[in-house]
Amino acid sequence: xxxxxDIDKLAKGFEKCQKILIALGDENRQHLILEMMKVHxxxxxxxxxxxxxxxxxxxxVSHHLQILKDAGIVKVRKEGTKNYYYFDPDGESFEHLIxxxxxxxxxxxxxxx
Numbered sequence: 001x002x003x004x005x006d007i008d009k010l011a012k013g014f015e016k017c018q019k020i021l022i023a024l025g026d027e028n029r030q031h032l033i034l035e036m037m038k039v040h041x042x043x044x045x046x047x048x049x050x051x052x053x054x055x056x057x058x059x060x061v062s063h064h065l066q067i068l069k070d071a072g073i074v075k076v077r078k079e080g081t082k083n084y085y086y087f088d089p090d091g092e093s094f095e096h097l098i099x100x101x102x103x104x105x106x107x108x109x110x111x112x113x
Contacts, residue, residue: 002107010107013100020093023071028056029064033073036085044077044084 014021023029035053039045047065051058065085068074072093077084 002110006107010100010103013096013103017093017097017100019071020073020097023067023073026064026067028054028060029068032056032061032064032068036074036087042086044086046082046084050085 031054032050035050036045038053039049047058047061050056050065051061054061056064065074065076069076069085072088074085075088077086
């Protein structure tokens with residue numbers, strides 16, 4: 001049986017995951033992520049390229065990319081005046097979220113029916 005400390009630790013884990021959960025919870029950002037994956041360019045994609053493939057304006061795409069960046073999902077590389085967005089290869093945000101979800105699953109599996 002889990003202790004109160006285990007539940008508190010899980011709650012803190014969820015708090016740490018708030019940015020990524022909020023970022024992934026938005027339908028526009030989900031669409032943006034999928035469009036970035038479809039590009040198949042490992043060097044990154046520019047805002048204009050994403051804008052062409054979505055119903056969003058350029059400022060909206062930039063806004064959503066900033067949220068994804070703040071959540072640790074994407075990174076940006078600057079080359080002169082051009083910005084290239086790409087998925088964070090370390091994936092620390094995703095790893096932390098996966099850990100919290102696994103812990104949640106283990107705790108709920110121990111609960112009585």
